[in-house]
Amino acid sequence: MSVLIDETTRIIVQGITGRDGGFHTAQMIEYGSNVVGGTTPGKGGQMAQGVPVFNFVSEAVKATGATASVIFVPAKLNAADAILEAVDAGIELVVCITENVPTGDMIKVNEIIRQRGNVRLIGPNCPGLISPGKAKMGIIPGMIFTPGPVGLVSRSGTLTYEIADELTRAGLGQSSGVGIGGDPMIGTKFIDVLPLFEADPQTEVIVMVGEIGGDDEESAAEFIKTMTKPVIGFIGGRTAPPGKRMGHAGAIISGKSGTPQAKVDALVAAGVPVADTPHDIVALVQAALARKN
Numbered sequence: 001m002s003v004l005i006d007e008t009t010r011i012i013v014q015g016i017t018g019r020d021g022g023f024h025t026a027q028m029i030e031y032g033s034n035v036v037g038g039t040t041p042g043k044g045g046q047m048a049q050g051v052p053v054f055n056f057v058s059e060a061v062k063a064t065g066a067t068a069s070v071i072f073v074p075a076k077l078n079a080a081d082a083i084l085e086a087v088d089a090g091i092e093l094v095v096c097i098t099e100n101v102p103t104g105d106m107i108k109v110n111e112i113i114r115q116r117g118n119v120r121l122i123g124p125n126c127p128g129l130i131s132p133g134k135a136k137m138g139i140i141p142g143m144i145f146t147p148g149p150v151g152l153v154s155r156s157g158t159l160t161y162e163i164a165d166e167l168t169r170a171g172l173g174q175s176s177g178v179g180i181g182g183d184p185m186i187g188t189k190f191i192d193v194l195p196l197f198e199a200d201p202q203t204e205v206i207v208m209v210g211e212i213g214g215d216d217e218e219s220a221a222e223f224i225k226t227m228t229k230p231v232i233g234f235i236g237g238r239t240a241p242p243g244k245r246m247g248h249a250g251a252i253i254s255g256k257s258g259t260p261q262a263k264v265d266a267l268v269a270a271g272v273p274v275a276d277t278p279h280d281i282v283a284l285v286q287a288a289l290a291r292k293n
Contacts, residue, residue, distance in 0.1 A: 002131030003151070003176045003196040003203075004093060004120070005033075005068065009135055012066040012091075013038040014057065014073055014082050016048045020097075021072035024139050025049040028070075031142040033135040036064040057089040068093040070128065070137045079124065080105035084112060087119050094187070095137045096123035106185035113187060121187025127157035127179035140177065148173015150285060151197035153190060154209035155182045155216070156236055163209060163234070163278050170282045172289075175202040182211065190220035198227050205229060205288045207281055208272075211236040212260050221266035230288040232281055233267040233274040235260045 005011075011028070015021035016038025026049050029035050037052045037060045044055035054060040057069065069091045073082040079098035086094045101124040113119055122129060128138015132145040139157075144165040150172050154160040160179050167174060178193050180186055190208055197203045208231055210217040217235065224231050264274050273288075275281045 001175070001200055001202045002134055003193070003200050004129055004178065005135050005137060006131050007032060007034060007134045009034055009068050009093075010064060010066045011035045011068045011070060011137060012057065012060045012064065014069055014071045014086065016040060016053060017043050017046070018072055022049060024072065027142070028136055031136050033137065036066055057085045057091065061089045061091065067091065068137065069095070071096040071098055073098060075100040075102070080109050083109050083121065087113060087116060092119055094119060094121045095126070095128050096121065097126065097128060097138050098123070099125040101125070101183070103183070103185050106183070110185060110187060122178065123181040123186060125183040126181030126186070127160055129176065129178045131176050132174050138179070140179065144168055145177060146173040148175065149202060149204035149289065150174045151200065151203040151206040152177040152209070153193045153197070153206065154179055155211050156209060159209050159234070159236055159278065163207060163281055166278060166282050167285065170286070172282065172285055175200055184214065189216045191216070191223050194220060194223055194227065198229055203229065204292060205285055206231045207234070207285065208232070209234045209236065210263055217263040218266040221270040221272065224267070224270040224272055230292070231272050232284045232288060233272045234278060234281055235263045235274065
């Protein structure tokens with residue numbers, strides 16, 4: 001099985017006629033994702049990457065029955081409004097790849113989504129998600145993933161790719177990979193994804209890749225204490241100096257909040273082995289699987 005998406009998920013692409021939207025739509029279709037259309041205001045009635053283009057998400061949903069949307073609308077063209085358009089049209093899963101979406105806009109977006117209660121937002125500033133061998137949404141390179149028992153959830157796109165490649169080369173396939181994004185205000189956090197892996201029959205072990213900044217990893221550690229499946233941890237940015245942003249807008253240490261040691265300590269207290277390097281994750285996953293069997 002998989003979490004969040006599979007080969008039956010009907011996907012539209014917001015911003016499909018743009019450079020990035022068009023390129024990654026082609027990649028998603030080639031991988032096997034069920035992309036049924038896309039949107040660009042003013043270009044309705046055209047075709048792009050072999051699928052119809054609509055002016056509005058509501059039109060696309062009505063014509064195609066889409067339930068998921070991936071957003072490549074630039075921040076300067078108001079990606080936050082694109083998220084809300086998808087929500088208003090009844091889309092159940094929204095994946096926002098766009099980076100540099102203003103935090104103030106995302107506070108409003110997340111409050112509206114919270115009130116609706118029937119939609120999940122992944123991102124913004126995320127690589128998307130993948131169910132190996134079935135479907136992918138976003139910019140994740142599908143060739144480095146292979147089906148298997150490891151659930152992977154990460155705040156970092158680059159580390160997602162590196163760790164997936166390490167696992168695949170070691171013969172450790174993945175049930176699903178979810179890149180939740182590294183901004184301070186995102187729609188889905190570790191604590192939202194971990195229960196999905198806990199309930200997924202294919203997933204036998206979970207790899208959770210955090211980084212400095214915020215307290216998502218500490219919150220996740222509390223939930224991990226209630227889980228039956230083993231979790232392997234890794235915290236990126238452990239050498240980052242306090243007060244300096246490292247890569248992601250959310251990757252900043254302020255005082256004692258968000259320090260790598262606090263995250264490592266919380267995970268260790270929850271019984272989570274924490275790898276020192278991405279390469280070390282393979283051995284920890286192998287050991288966890290051996291204990292299960």
